[in-house]
Amino acid sequence: MKIDKCRASGSTDLLPFLDLGVTPLADALVRPEDLDKPEPRFPLNLVFCPESALVQITEDVPEDQLFDGNYLYFSSFSDVVLKHSREHALALIEERKLDGNSLVVELASNDGYLLKNFVEVDIPVLGIDPSSEPAAAANAIDVPTLVEFFGEDMADRLVATGPKADVIIANNVFAHIPDINDFTAGMKTLLADDGVIHIENPYVRDLIEHCEFDTIYHEHFYYHSCTSIDRQMRKHGLFLNHVEYFPTLHGGTLRWHCGHNDEPSETVREYLAAERAAGMDTFAYYEAFADRVAGVKRDLHELLTDLRAQGKTIAAYGAAAKGATLINFVGIGTDLVDFVVDRNTHKHGLHMPGTHQVVKDVSALVDEMPDYVLLLAWNFKDEIMAQQAEYLSRGGKFIVPVPTPQIVE
Numbered sequence: 563m564k565i566d567k568c569r570a571s572g573s574t575d576l577l578p579f580l581d582l583g584v585t586p587l588a589d590a591l592v593r594p595e596d597l598d599k600p601e602p603r604f605p606l607n608l609v610f611c612p613e614s615a616l617v618q619i620t621e622d623v624p625e626d627q628l629f630d631g632n633y634l635y636f637s638s639f640s641d642v643v644l645k646h647s648r649e650h651a652l653a654l655i656e657e658r659k660l661d662g663n664s665l666v667v668e669l670a671s672n673d674g675y676l677l678k679n680f681v682e683v684d685i686p687v688l689g690i691d692p693s694s695e696p697a698a699a700a701n702a703i704d705v706p707t708l709v710e711f712f713g714e715d716m717a718d719r720l721v722a723t724g725p726k727a728d729v730i731i732a733n734n735v736f737a738h739i740p741d742i743n744d745f746t747a748g749m750k751t752l753l754a755d756d757g758v759i760h761i762e763n764p765y766v767r768d769l770i771e772h773c774e775f776d777t778i779y780h781e782h783f784y785y786h787s788c789t790s791i792d793r794q795m796r797k798h799g800l801f802l803n804h805v806e807y808f809p810t811l812h813g814g815t816l817r818w819h820c821g822h823n824d825e826p827s828e829t830v831r832e833y834l835a836a837e838r839a840a841g842m843d844t845f846a847y848y849e850a851f852a853d854r855v856a857g858v859k860r861d862l863h864e865l866l867t868d869l870r871a872q873g874k875t876i877a878a879y880g881a882a883a884k885g886a887t888l889i890n891f892v893g894i895g896t897d898l899v900d901f902v903v904d905r906n907t908h909k910h911g912l913h914m915p916g917t918h919q920v921v922k923d924v925s926a927l928v929d930e931m932p933d934y935v936l937l938l939a940w941n942f943k944d945e946i947m948a949q950q951a952e953y954l955s956r957g958g959k960f961i962v963p964v965p966t967p968q969i970v971e
């Protein structure tokens with residue numbers, strides 16, 4: 563279903579600036595027995611709303627279709643994510659003086675990758691996640707997790723029967739919620755008077771400036787800036803008070819600190835001023851993006867076609883959601899890339915959405931020695947290249963697709 567008004571502001575002034583075609587769901591890996599069945603496909607278009615300053619997709623795929631029992635994203639498969647999350651937890655424990663009387667709630671707590679750091683030192687936690695497989699993994703390591711979609715209704719039920727949260731963490735979920743107003747209102751209800759909300763999300767400025775168009779898929783309804791977060795919080799009586807930047811995490815991630823009181827640090831003023839200076843609150847900033855995306859598509863397709871014409875073999879690394887957007891939009895079928903490898907054992911034996919390359923264990927790179935590996939999980943370039951020292955030392959080469967396709971030896 564296509565929206566006709568901004569999910570945040572309700573404005574009908576939605577300005578289109580990118581069309582990635584009609585694509586399958588990025589995390590809907592295909593089982594071998596389903597390869598002949600048609601896959602659901604949905605339009606993937608971006609628009610900008612001047613009122614909310616939010617970039618968003620126009621298509622509303624029902625949430626239960628996006629994050630159902632087949633959702634196989636497990637945060638714990640990246641050492642970088644685990645390290646980042648542990649540092650986040652330790653910093654919160656110290657800054658907020660958390661102890662056995664505190665409550666930390668994580669929305670989209672996945673497999674317990676972050677909350678386990680609080681559990682380890684006996685700080686009470688509650689995980690909330692609608693995806694049953696990662697949530698089961700969290701419960702199995704003693705991270706109490708409710709399998710539900712979060713919103714105002716759930717927040718009301720939680721505060722009726724238990725304490726409010728001293729800390730609410732919403733990492734990589736503020737893009738994933740079709741009803742952003744219901745979700746924000748739920749956070750307002752659940753947060754203790756002196757509590758803090760930490761939201762992490764890839765930064766739309768990095769998406770645009772580094773041409774990270776593959777991070778656009780149906781799970782990601784929104785692409786946030788400080789301006790859009792500031793406006794969204796204010797609408798619900800919450801305030802953006804501090805900003806941290808992690809330039810390499812998921813291609814450039816911001817952590818926004820929010821709370822009930824308006825107490826902005828210098829970082830908030832600086833980011834808002836920089837976004838205004840860059841014109842990020844106007845359509846002009848986004849207008850030329852589609853041409854740059856078309857350039858990457860053309861160059862990458864040409865590079866892979868030339869290599870195949872020379873008789874080279876090519877595999878890909880990372881059955882990531884962003885990988886599904888990239889190969890479907892660029893048109894990289896099994897004629898160009900033979901197979902995909904991934905460390906996530908839950909994905910092995912399944913096939914990429916749309917293009918159907920099989921997903922194998924990462925050991926296949928050294929076993930089969932393809933000449934080139936297209937790095938679909940380019941956001942973990944350093945981590946993956948370090949793991950693949952043997953493949954590289956035996957002459958293997960990586961192709962990094964964005965911001966412009968490049969061969970790395």
Ligand code: JHZ
Nearest residue numbers: 635639640734812880881882883884904905906939942
């Ligand atoms: P990864 C995810 O997107 C999921 P995806 C989600 N939609 C989101 O919002 C963004 O992140 C921010 C594998 N891997 O995380 C694991 C290895 O094989 O970039 C994953 O399958 N070896 C919630 O799916 C894939 O690559 C490794 O060494 O685009 C990476 O997926 C590492 C580090 C990862 O994101």
